C-alpha cells in the first residue's frame with residue numbers, strides 16, 4: 133500500500149508546488165568553539181511505553197500500537213533552536229537555507245502583510261491557508277518585509293530537515309530519533325495524553341501554544357499567542373523541556389512510515405532505512421482539536437526533508453561523551 137501524499141492539515145510539503153526537488157547535502161564544518169551543555173538536560177534513558185491506542189488520535193498516522201521501547205541515555209535541548217541560535221550558525225558558516233535557495237516558503241495567510249498578499253501567486257489547494265510567499269525564510273518569517281528582530285528568543289522556522297541537520301553538524305549535536313523525542317517529551321509520565329497529564333487545560337490554564345477559536349478564520353489567542361511563542365514559554369515537563377506540545381513542529385531524524393513498529397526493533401529504534409518524508413512531532417500553533425489534535429504527545433506526522441513552513445522548527449540532542 134502506498135503512503136498517503138504528504139499533505140497534512142497542519143504542515144504542507146514543497147512537493148505540492150514544485151516538481152523538482154533540490155537535494156542539497158551541505159557540508160558544514162563543526163564549530164571550533166568548545167561545546168557547551170547550556171540549555172540541555174540529561175535524559176537517563178530506559179524503557180517506556182511508546183505510542184497510543186487512543187480513539188481520539190489518528191490511527192492512520194501510525195500512532196499505535198503501544199509498544200515497549202528502550203532508549204539509551206542522551207542530552208536534549210530544553211527548548212527548540214531559537215532565531216538567535218540559528219543566526220549564530222548562519223553568521224559562522226554562511227549557510228544558505230533551502231527556503232533561500234528556492235526563494236520562497238509556506239506562510240500562514242493571516243501573517244502576510246497586505247502589500248505582500250497582493251503578490252502571492254499560489255495558495256495550496258485543499259490547504260488554502262498556506263500561501264507560497266516569495267522571500268519568506270528564517271530571517272523573514274512572513275516575507276521580505278518582515279524581520280525576526282523582536283523574536284530572537286522564538287523558535288527558528290522555515291528550516292527544512294536538511295537545514296536542521298546542517299545546524300546540528302555545526303553545533304556538535306544531532307536530531308533526536310522519534311523514540312528519543314517521545315521519551316523526552318513524556319517527561320517521565322506513563323501513557324498520558326499530554327506531557328503534563330490527561331487534561332488539556334488543567335484548572336482552565338493553558339499549557340501550550342495551539343489554536344483557539346475557529347480554524348482557520350479566528351484565533352482568539354486565549355493562550356496568548358497567534359504565531360510562535362518564545363521557545364521558553366509555558367511550564368516545563370518532568371524532564372525540564374519547554375513546548376514539546378504545540379508552538380512548532382519538531383524534526384526528528386527518522387524517515388516516516390506508518391507501520392514501522394512491525395519491523396522496528398525495541399532497542400533504540402531509528403526508523404526505516406529510507407523513505408520520502410521525515411518524522412515531525414509535537415504539533416504547532418496551528419493545531420486545533422476540531423481538525424488536528426496532533427499536540428498529543430503520541431501524535432506524529434511527516435514532511436519531506438526539503439520542506440519548510442512557518443510552523444516547523446527543531447531541537448537537538450547529543451550523546452553522552
Ligand SMILES: [Cu+2]
Pocket residue numbers: 141142415416418419420424425426427
Ligand atoms: Cu496540527
